[in-house]
Amino acid sequence: MKKLYFLLFFCSVLLHSQERYFLNSDTRLYISPNSTSFLGYFRYGAEVRLLGENQNGWCKIQADNFNEGFIQEKYIAKSLNAKDVKIKDYENQILEGGDAYYGGNHLFVTAAGLKARALPDKNAKIREILFNGDPVPVNYLPVNPDEWVNINGSFNEDYTKYTLRKFLGQRPNLDALIKDFDKLDVNALPERKTLSERIVELAWNSNYNDLVPAYQRYYEVVKQINDPRLIADTELNMALAKALSKHKLPEQISSFIQKSEYSLRGVKTKSLYLTQTELIKAFGNPPKKNRISDECGLYSSDLFYYYPDLETSVDEKQNKAEIIKVFITENNKFIINSNSVLDHTLSEKAFIEKYGTYIEASLKSPHKYFILMEDSQFKLEFKDGKLFSVEIFYYC
Known part of the structure; x- marks a missing residue:
């Protein structure tokens, strides 16, 4: 009989742990029911795991960093809605959405090159390197600066990311x-x-x-x-x-890039397209074909031809090939306009000095530069100091 009771209790806890529960107000994770001692702060909307049934209005729960404690049962909900009466905790340092940096509950990274790990363990796999000033989602913040914080806000182990609480705070100045x-x-x-x-x-x-x-x-x-x-x-x-620091205006960038084309093995493409016949004549039959689902309908076709130095979307019925990615070689060039031909001899430094006012760049994507247009962007990648590839991305 004891085994049966245990089994029923275990199944009940397991069932609760698999269901999703959210907090409909700010609250704290208390060490025990009716205690004034607590482990950390929750913001409205935080997801929690329910570990135990209601005990005089209190439930045992698990925070997204695996801290366990108690909160009042009235703050636990299976869903959130606009009618929730949120009790504000003014000692809670987690920032709410609405600033210029992040739309939900968050804090900022206050260290350089901060490692975000797959588990709350200093030896766990590194999922991301975070930079000083990066906003990160935070729903539960432990009081102990040496505790871990889940900066994904979810229990999904495929996406969880953890870092130490002492490296998070208000946005640095x-x-x-x-x-x-x-x-x-x-x-x-x-x-x-x-x-x-x-x-x-x-x-x-x-x-x-x-x-x-x-x-x-x-x-x-x-x-x-x-x-x-x-x-x-x-x-x-x-x-x-x-x-x-001398970045061009959007209209100047559009004017600069609007007549871009390629020279592929001596064939000028006239914009970003050529016929399938021209493609096969210049490159032969592709070593690889693949169909890729295109829910946004961005490309000419969901059929892609892959060559060692070229990737295209091909509509075989319409005899149309759209250039997606070109690897810059002795035979392939990117022609921005008649005065700007980018070939395999172009160095990264020369590119920056000549075209740097037209590009976007990020410290998180070194040696990759972006030229933004109204409905798309070019990505230019450099390897070993030379232009390696040019790729176009369309906005969905």
Whole structure:
């Protein structure tokens, strides 16, 4: 009989753990029912796991970082709606949605190069590298700075990401970081390195105009470290920062790129299209064909031809081939306009110096540059300092 009771209890807990429950108000995770001691803060909308039945108005639950404790049963709901009466906890440091950076409950990364892991374990797989100033979703925030925070806000193990609570907080202030850096003794190299890395990352999370002063300070540190590769990379980024600070207007970019085309094995494509007949004549039959679902209807066809140096969407009935990705070789060139031909000899530095005012860039995608248009964008990728590929993406 005891085994039966245990089995029924276990099944009940398992059933609850598989159902989704949400908090319809701010509240805290208490150590025990009716206690004033608590482990952390919840914001409205947080998902929790129900571990135990109602005990005098309290339920045992699990937070998304696996902390276990108690909350009042009245705050647990299977769904949220506009009629929820939210009780605001003004000591809760989790920021609510509505600022310029994130739409839901969140905090900001306050360290440079922060590792987000698949599990709350310092040896777990790294899922993402986060930068200073990155907004991250947070629904539960433990009080202990050395506890882990789930910055995905979900129990789905395929997507969970964890980092330590001490590296999350209010959005860092770039001017304050720069002032702190400028106060440091020039020989305090470890501190200058840490602070300059945070300044650069936060500048990328701010405005292009902030990049030049950020890299000026970082370059001071890099020269002290005296690593030739790091110096070269930083000088490239300084050139990029200078170009981005003089960014062209959208209409200027559209005018610049609107007549773009390719030269593929000597065949000029006239925009981004050519006939299937021209494609087969220049490249032969494709080594690989594949159909890819295109729910947005962005391409000419869901049939794709793959060559070693070219990817196209092909409508065989209409005798039409749309160029998707070109690998830049001795035979393939990207022609932005009659005065701007990009070939395999183009260096990354020369590209930035000549075209940097037309591009978008990100510290998280090094050596990849984007030219934005109204309904699409070009991605230009460099490898080993030379132009490697040009790819077009359409907006759904």
